[in-house]
Amino acid sequence: MPKISTKGQNMPESPIRKLVPYSEKALKAGKKIFHLNIGQPDIKTPxxxxxxxxxxxxxxxxxxxxxxxxxxxxxxxxxxxxxxxxxxxxxxxxxxxxxxxxxxxxxxxxxxxxxxxxxxxxxxxxxxxxxxxxxxxxxxxxxxxxxxxxxxxxxxxxxxxxxxxxxxxxxxxxxxxxxxxxxxxxxxxxxxxxxxxxxxxxxxxxxxxxxxxxxxxxxxxxxxxxxxxxxxxxxxxxxxxxxxxxxxxxxxxxxxxxxxxxxxxxxxxxxxxxxxxxxxLDTPQSYFDEVKTEYVERRNTLISELRKIDGVKIGVPKGAFYCIVELPVKNTDAFAQWLLEDFDLNGETVMVAPAAGFYSTPGEGLNQIRIAYVLNKESLIKAVHILKEALKVYKD
Missing domain, CATH: 3.40.640.10 (Type I PLP-dependent aspartate aminotransferase-like (Major domain))
Incomplete structure (x- = not known):
């Protein structure tokens, strides 16, 4: 069998997309998933x-x-x-x-x-x-x-x-x-x-x-x-x-x-x-003003809800629409997969991005996730509540 290149073998998987097979399986099982894992805004294109x-x-x-x-x-x-x-x-x-x-x-x-x-x-x-x-x-x-x-x-x-x-x-x-x-x-x-x-x-x-x-x-x-x-x-x-x-x-x-x-x-x-x-490029300034107001409200909602969870540490963002959250778990790769495979709250669960993939230093970010606050405020509140309940029962 012909050999795959060393470069190809060394190409890293996306920490954002590698959990997709598990999310697809969860959807087929009838679960609703709140996607906090990817920076795909729900904001309308101009x-x-x-x-x-x-x-x-x-x-x-x-x-x-x-x-x-x-x-x-x-x-x-x-x-x-x-x-x-x-x-x-x-x-x-x-x-x-x-x-x-x-x-x-x-x-x-x-x-x-x-x-x-x-x-x-x-x-x-x-x-x-x-x-x-x-x-x-x-x-x-x-x-x-x-x-x-x-x-x-x-x-x-x-x-x-x-x-x-x-x-x-x-x-x-x-x-x-x-x-x-x-x-x-x-x-x-x-x-x-x-x-x-x-x-x-x-x-x-x-x-x-x-x-x-x-x-x-x-x-x-x-x-x-x-x-x-x-x-x-x-x-x-x-x-x-x-x-x-x-x-x-x-x-x-x-x-x-x-x-x-x-x-x-x-x-x-x-x-x-x-x-x-x-x-x-002809988009009026009012579009950006409204979008920025919406993201500020989403950020504030997310941070407020996350602070209700014991053992969580948050990096408060001043821009973009992401934040890094440190969780009281040893390995968020395993936790993120568990959320999709083995956990739901009334048929709902969340998908997050394990943060280790955002580092190149081995061992860094293992207890962190990235959250993209691209959902509406009601969905963010629900998603963080699910995360809170999941942490109560998760065993490393």
Whole structure:
């Protein structure tokens, strides 16, 4: 029998999706499942985007330019201008989701066995992107006790080697909901300039910030033009996860020139989805105001309900729509599977994402879960009540 590649064998399973077979079995058994495991918002996609798709008059769905249509990239640049980010359309490559933007960035700046430093816990697919690119993640651990704030810069600096090529952050963070302060961004900026590294920021949750705290983009920092690489996406901003449109943004001309070669190799991003995404840029501010209000209420509801459970520790999010929760169990992988296979409360159960998959350090996060508060408030209250009752009877 032909052998599967070592890279393929080393590709990590998604901690979010690997429990799907158990959830499907639970559904077939008649259980209702509250999905706290995946960041699929129930928020409606803006009507302007849906109308653009409905009213397409194309007779042929052609390839777009490899870097995305100039018209769309120009409108993206105008959107960034409103957010104090000064770029032009030539600084932007449209990608098939933010995932492809990260893969293009990794391929453009790192060779096999190079290293990238990432504060953990981090978006689980960063592990997969690194494995696919043949590069090594070097983690620096942030702690739930200080709400997953940026670890001391000294912790980053001592990990830098000749193979280190970049530092990657997610801001606001998935899975923690942490929002980096301007001072933290400036510290990272000084560090990458000192050691001649790239700073990659995954900023797909930019609109989702709470408690009056402002989002600070790495693209706003003067003097970082050659070092900063921003990853973005329409998925969460406009509740368009299935559109699979993102972008890679940098003022580093050599970086963009290199990434375009990767874009050419996959031909072009989806034409129809670009049309929808371009139209979404005309979404009125009232849409975002309403969505943010809704998420603040959901966050507050979730945190309030979780605090009623003995032995639970919570990282309170300041952005995005996730939080990390520490449970009084030894292994949340086993607990999450048990919830689907062996537990229900009046025919209902919950699906959560075990947090160990959001770490690359072995043994970290074993007693934590990530909760995506993408359900309505009534459902969140029910889901946390089920979780509370489940913890009363669960045996490690």
């Amino acid at each position: 009507e302007v985007a849906l109308e653009a798709v409905k009213n397409i008059s194309l007779t042929t769905i052609e390839y777009s330019r490899s870097e995305g249509s100039e018209e769309y990239r120009t409108k993206i640049a105008a959107y960034y201008h409103k957010n104090n980010i000064e770029v032009n359309h030539d600084d932007i490559i449209v990608t098939t989701g933010g995932s492809e933007a990260l893969l293009f960035a990794f391929g453009s700046i790192m060779d096999v066995d190079d290293e990238i430093i990432i504060p953990e816990p981090f978006y689980a697919n960063y592990n997969g992107f690194s494995t696919a690119s043949g590069v090594n993640v070097v983690p620096v651990i942030s702690k739930i006790d200080n709400n997953f704030a940026l670890p001391p810069i000294s912790e980053f600096e001592k990990l830098i080697t000749p193979k280190t090529k970049a530092i990657l952050i997610c801001n606001p963070g998935n899975p923690t909901g942490y929002l980096y302060s301007k001072d933290e961004i400036l510290q990272l900026a000084a560090l990458v300039k000192k050691h001649n590294l790239f700073l990659i920021a995954d900023e797909v949750y930019r609109e989702f910030t709470y408690d009056g705290v402002k989002h600070h983009s790495i693209m706003e920092i003067e003097g970082l033009e050659d070092y900063a690489i921003m990853v973005d996406s329409v998925s969460k901003r406009y509740s368009m996860c299935g559109a699979r449109i993102g972008c890679l943004v940098s003022r580093n001309k050599e970086l963009i020139k290199t990434a375009i070669k990767f874009a050419q190799a996959r031909l072009s991003p989806p034409t129809l989805a670009q049309i929808a995404s371009e139209a979404a």
